[in-house]
Amino acid sequence: MIAPDCGACPEHAQLASMGVDIGHCDHIVALAGNPNTGKSSVFNALTGLRQHVGNWTGKTVTRAEGAFAFGGKRFKLVDLPGTYSLLSASQDEEISRNFLLFGQPDCTVVVTDATALERNLNLVLQVLEVTDHAVVCVNLMDEAARKGLDVDVRSLSRDLGVPVVPTVARRKQGMRDLVSTVADVVSGETKTAPLRVEPPSKVSEAIGNLVPLIEDLAPGVPNARWIALRLLDGDHRVREALLSGELAEMASRQRQPAISRPSRLTAISGNL
Amino acid sequence: MPHSAQSIIDLSDQLRRDLGGGFRDRMVTAVYEHAQELVSRSVHETGAKKWDFDQRIDRLLTSRWLGLPLMLLLLGLVFWVTIQAANVPSQMLANAFFAFESAAAGMFESLGAPWWLTGLVWHGVFRGLAWVVSVMLPPMAVFFPAFTILEDLGYLPRVAFNLDWLFRKAGAHGKQALTMAMGFGCNAAGITSTRIIDSPRERLIAILTNNFVPCNGRFPTLIMLAVIFVAAAFPPALASIIAASAVVTVVLLGIGFTLLVSWALSRTVLAGEASAFTLELPPYRRPSVLRILYTSLIDRTIFVLGRAMLTAAPAGAVIWILANVQAGGQSLAAHAIELLGPTGEAIGLDGVILLAYIIAIPANEIVVPTMLMCYLGASMMMDVAAYDQIQAVLVDQHGWTMLTAVNLMLFSLLHNPCATTILTIWKETRSVKWTALGGLMPLAIAFAVCFLSAQAGRLLL
Numbered sequence: 001m002i003a004p005d006c007g008a009c010p011e012h013a014q015l016a017s018m019g020v021d022i023g024h025c026d027h028i029v030a031l032a033g034n035p036n037t038g039k040s041s042v043f044n045a046l047t048g049l050r051q052h053v054g055n056w057t058g059k060t061v062t063r064a065e066g067a068f069a070f071g072g073k074r075f076k077l078v079d080l081p082g083t084y085s086l087l088s089a090s091q092d093e094e095i096s097r098n099f100l101l102f103g104q105p106d107c108t109v110v111v112t113d114a115t116a117l118e119r120n121l122n123l124v125l126q127v128l129e130v131t132d133h134a135v136v137c138v139n140l141m142d143e144a145a146r147k148g149l150d151v152d153v154r155s156l157s158r159d160l161g162v163p164v165v166p167t168v169a170r171r172k173q174g175m176r177d178l179v180s181t182v183a184d185v186v187s188g189e190t191k192t193a194p195l196r197v198e199p200p201s202k203v204s205e206a207i208g209n210l211v212p213l214i215e216d217l218a219p220g221v222p223n224a225r226w227i228a229l230r231l232l233d234g235d236h237r238v239r240e241a242l243l244s245g246e247l248a249e250m251a252s253r254q255r256q257p258a259i260s261r262p263s264r265l266t267a268i269s270g271n272l
Numbered sequence: 273m274p275h276s277a278q279s280i281i282d283l284s285d286q287l288r289r290d291l292g293g294g295f296r297d298r299m300v301t302a303v304y305e306h307a308q309e310l311v312s313r314s315v316h317e318t319g320a321k322k323w324d325f326d327q328r329i330d331r332l333l334t335s336r337w338l339g340l341p342l343m344l345l346l347l348g349l350v351f352w353v354t355i356q357a358a359n360v361p362s363q364m365l366a367n368a369f370f371a372f373e374s375a376a377a378g379m380f381e382s383l384g385a386p387w388w389l390t391g392l393v394w395h396g397v398f399r400g401l402a403w404v405v406s407v408m409l410p411p412m413a414v415f416f417p418a419f420t421i422l423e424d425l426g427y428l429p430r431v432a433f434n435l436d437w438l439f440r441k442a443g444a445h446g447k448q449a450l451t452m453a454m455g456f457g458c459n460a461a462g463i464t465s466t467r468i469i470d471s472p473r474e475r476l477i478a479i480l481t482n483n484f485v486p487c488n489g490r491f492p493t494l495i496m497l498a499v500i501f502v503a504a505a506f507p508p509a510l511a512s513i514i515a516a517s518a519v520v521t522v523v524l525l526g527i528g529f530t531l532l533v534s535w536a537l538s539r540t541v542l543a544g545e546a547s548a549f550t551l552e553l554p555p556y557r558r559p560s561v562l563r564i565l566y567t568s569l570i571d572r573t574i575f576v577l578g579r580a581m582l583t584a585a586p587a588g589a590v591i592w593i594l595a596n597v598q599a600g601g602q603s604l605a606a607h608a609i610e611l612l613g614p615t616g617e618a619i620g621l622d623g624v625i626l627l628a629y630i631i632a633i634p635a636n637e638i639v640v641p642t643m644l645m646c647y648l649g650a651s652m653m654m655d656v657a658a659y660d661q662i663q664a665v666l667v668d669q670h671g672w673t674m675l676t677a678v679n680l681m682l683f684s685l686l687h688n689p690c691a692t693t694i695l696t697i698w699k700e701t702r703s704v705k706w707t708a709l710g711g712l713m714p715l716a717i718a719f720a721v722c723f724l725s726a727q728a729g730r731l732l733l
Contacts, residue, residue, distance in 0.1 A: 085300070117315055122307050126303060148317055150315070155314045203295070203298065209283065213279075231280070233295060
């Protein structure tokens with residue numbers, strides 16, 4: 001039997017409207033990362049697809065999608081364009097930013113380059129501003145070793161407050177770990193407490209003013225702080241979402257009782 | 273009572289003004305400082321640092337004096353390998369296909385099929401397909417893997433690095449070198465890849481000029497012309513090297529036009545300053561052989577060939593109909609060729625070539641096959657497979673000269689993008705104006721350049 005189309009369920013309706021084909025999947029996982037960190041390799045290793053992997057910055061300018069299964073659940077993997085940050089106005093960064101904020105993926109995997117971790121962590125920190133459910137994948141561990149770098153993933157994971165998984169995606173090393181970690185974060189078995197960078201004090205104050213108002217308008221919104229930051233930055237898409245009520249609607253979907261998920265899954269297994 | 277959305281926006285605007293400019297910069301700085309601290313705690317040098325290959329190679333490949341010559345040498349090598357490896361399989365494929373064509377046509381006749389059905393199916397559609405496969409497949413099967421190896425190694429960003437200063441001088445974005453390099457594979461892909469350029473002005477320049485690098489659909493045409501006309505004037509031992517150099521020269525000319533037109537655009541309709549960017553030189557990575565073969569043969573070769581075949585089949589039928597439907601004492605093709613003749617002559621080509629270009633608007637790949645089918649017309653000559661036989665048809669029967677070949681190479685380099693590329697320009701710009709400019713500007717340049725070259729050539733020869 002074919003599983004029911006999960007486009008029907010409210011928490012994924014937003015994704016369907018963003019052009020993501022969410023048929024036959026239980027969870028949505030986004031794949032973010034700096035350009036040229038092996039994001040496409042991770043994508044391919046996870047999904048078994050053969051999206052072309054180019055060794056140059058900016059290879060993936062469009063969104064690719066694939067799927068994988070783990071522990072009886074089907075995961076849809078959405079590959080976002082490689083970006084250095086989520087803050088600028090270029091088209092690829094806007095795609096990633098809007099997807100993370102409005103698409104509300106169940107988990108976001110940030111692929112990083114172990115040989116250039118500092119630059120890569122900038123994006124990680126920005127993603128952690130948006131979402132609680134993230135896993136950091138430290139890829140290219142072999143190249144780091146070749147360059148004489150040792151990455152202490154445990155200490156990094158403690159500091160970041162989210163799981164960190166070392167991988168060599170080209171050789172498919174660490175992919176199973178990555179998948180099970182993602183599954184644990186999605187199921188809530190692994191609790192995350194992402195690090196949020198303390199902004200300069202004046203900004204903190206401004207955020208402090210805005211957050212209660214946003215939470216008031218859209219009760220249960222998971223990242224009022226980030227929305228406040230975006231408003232302070234003058235992000236048009238976020239302003240628009242606030243004015244149109246899209247944000248409040250999104251928040252109310254988030255607050256729906258967790259019971260809706262298991263019941264849907266039961267329905268699927270019943271059909272199988 | 274909840275605050276209205278508008279009041280929140282107003283408050284945020286007020287707060288933003290209070291915070292003053294540079295809000296984003298301050299946020300970025302805070303994030304960077306934090307990242308630095310995290311890394312200092314979790315990343316340690318083990319001291320096992322090996323000899324740094326990458327940097328040594330980069331010092332050579334991106335050096336001031338050797339960078340560009342090495343790039344040309346690599347490009348020339350790729351073309352040379354393609355030329356060396358493609359001719360014989362092309363000939364074998366053509367022989368097999370055309371033997372099959374005459375056998376199948378003979379069988380149709382013996383079964384009593386009407387003459388027009390046999391003609392349309394076998395001498396039209398099938399022959400179009402056979403030409404495309406035999407002319408296109410072997411060069412692609414060699415060129416694509418070679419190009420993909422360079423891509424997977426990480427060479428393309430080095431090309432961008434080497435060419436950056438030129439693009440900057442032309443008022444364009446340095447990343448345009450990268451989108452240009454993608455254009456060698458396919459102009460439509462090159463145009464999509466311009467999304468990596470942040471500034472809309474520089475992105476438009478990159479989109480409008482991408483057509484000036486020959487895509488894979490046009491390389492077989494260039495390679496064939498280089499082999500038959502340019503290289504034929506040299507001793508056989510040198511021929512393939514000369515042919516490769518000729519193709520490299522055309523590519524250089526294309527890069528020259530890219531820069532020239534970018535410069536002109538950035539001084540006129542798209543005026544502005546070049547913006548700064550950081551380009552990462554990725555580490556060299558050992559290409560995975562299986563993936564290269566998969567990518568280049570399945571994703572690229574089959575894809576491009578498939579598209580060529582899709583357009584070649586109807587094109588073959590169109591040509592057969594044009595050549596076999598009579599009106600006023602001669603075939604429709606003859607009318608069209610007569611009509612286009614004077615224009616073609618003026619730019620050093622002829623009516624057949626222009627007709628072939630019109631029929632081949634959907635895909636540049638089929639220009640040469642279309643041209644050959646027009647020349648051979650309804651005649652049953654079918655053993656034209658090897659390059660020297662093609663040369664005999666063009667030179668002896670249809671009066672081609674070196675000037676025709678040179679002008680055709682120029683025209684092929686500069687003329688309007690194929691239908692897919694034009695559609696991609698529209699998708700990326702959503703503007704009729706820019707799409708029209710993207711299609712008509714190269715066409716006008718092609719006509720102007722070929723006209724000048726024809727006049728100059730006739731004056732000198």
